[in-house]
Amino acid sequence: MDRYRIEPGKKFKLEDYSPNDTGDFEGKKQKGIELLAERRAEIDSLQELLYAEHKHRLLVVFQAMDGGGKDGTIRAVFDGVNPQGVKVASFKAPSQTELDHDYLWRIHAQTPGKGEIVVFNRSHYEDVLVVRVHNLVPKDVWKKRYDHINAFEHELYDEGTTILKFFLNISKDEQKERFMERLDMPEKRWKFNEGDLEERKLWPLYMEAFEEAISKTSTKWAPWYVVPANRNWYRNLVVSTVIADTLKSLNMKYPNPEIDVTGLKKRLTNE
Numbered sequence: 001m002d003r004y005r006i007e008p009g010k011k012f013k014l015e016d017y018s019p020n021d022t023g024d025f026e027g028k029k030q031k032g033i034e035l036l037a038e039r040r041a042e043i044d045s046l047q048e049l050l051y052a053e054h055k056h057r058l059l060v061v062f063q064a065m066d067g068g069g070k071d072g073t074i075r076a077v078f079d080g081v082n083p084q085g086v087k088v089a090s091f092k093a094p095s096q097t098e099l100d101h102d103y104l105w106r107i108h109a110q111t112p113g114k115g116e117i118v119v120f121n122r123s124h125y126e127d128v129l130v131v132r133v134h135n136l137v138p139k140d141v142w143k144k145r146y147d148h149i150n151a152f153e154h155e156l157y158d159e160g161t162t163i164l165k166f167f168l169n170i171s172k173d174e175q176k177e178r179f180m181e182r183l184d185m186p187e188k189r190w191k192f193n194e195g196d197l198e199e200r201k202l203w204p205l206y207m208e209a210f211e212e213a214i215s216k217t218s219t220k221w222a223p224w225y226v227v228p229a230n231r232n233w234y235r236n237l238v239v240s241t242v243i244a245d246t247l248k249s250l251n252m253k254y255p256n257p258e259i260d261v262t263g264l265k266k267r268l269t270n271e
């Protein structure tokens with residue numbers, strides 16, 4: 001899945017990444033779905049280990065256009081994981097109190113503690129995406145934020161947080177289909193938001209904003225993955241594989257407390 005990781009310092013062009021790509025799984029949807037089940041099971045046991053070891057922290061960031069599948073991915077990838085060890089933080093338009101602080105204030109407060117996985121459904125990247133596209137702050141303010149974000153994420157990393165960032169890359173046509181589906185299906189209609197049609201008109205500006213954000217903030221310590229997301233099953237497979245592989249690479253171990261197992265068992269037997 002390395003092919004979807006954006007190498008730091010290299011010029012990144014969104015047009016080089018097809019939302020329809022299914023990599024080595026072209027025509028192998030069934031196999032992809034089976035593998036997803038395996039990945040999920042791996043994530044489940046690795047999360048237990050992360051919790052038990054109480055050493056590492058994992059932060060997973062999701063960004064996408066509306067209808068990009070953030071909710072669906074989170075559900076699919078973390079299905080079955082012990083809810084005590086995983087927290088989802090969703091970032092909506094900031095409240096007055098949040099606006100009264102710097103933009104990273106509300107973000108830092110939600111970062112994972114030791115042994116925890118925190119999933120960001122939207123994130124501090126909104127502050128260089130929607131904020132840029134809608135001129136919510138002047139350009140000379142948001143321009144500086146790429147550096148802040150890199151420094152902030154570096155600090156988290158130095159202190160023991162592993163960071164993964166996923167851009168779920170759907171095409172504009174796919175978004176239209178998903179909006180149509182939301183309108184057609186009563187159980188999905190609640191998700192439809194009239195404002196989403198206004199945002200859709202700004203698609204090219206959003207793509208520019210994503211391209212710059214990803215180019216400038218894909219770092220060794222907090223890489224971006226541009227995930228082909230027109231096919232839900234492949235998107236889920238890519239994300240779950242990256243998360244499982246990353247957790248494996250932490251070489252975690254169950255703590256082995258120095259206790260007198262035989263003595264304790266004897267006490268339990270004789271109670």
Ligand code: ATP
Pocket residue numbers: 066067071091092093094121122123126127130131191193
């Ligand atoms: P759904 O997929 O269910 O629609 P959502 O994540 O789009 O979920 P909404 O409540 O529809 O949730 O949208 C949240 C809105 O908050 C988005 O339009 C997003 O751009 C906006 N938002 C998030 N962070 C900021 C920010 N820092 N400044 C301004 N707007 C923000």
Ligand code: MG
Pocket residue numbers: 066193196
């Ligand atoms: Mg929305």
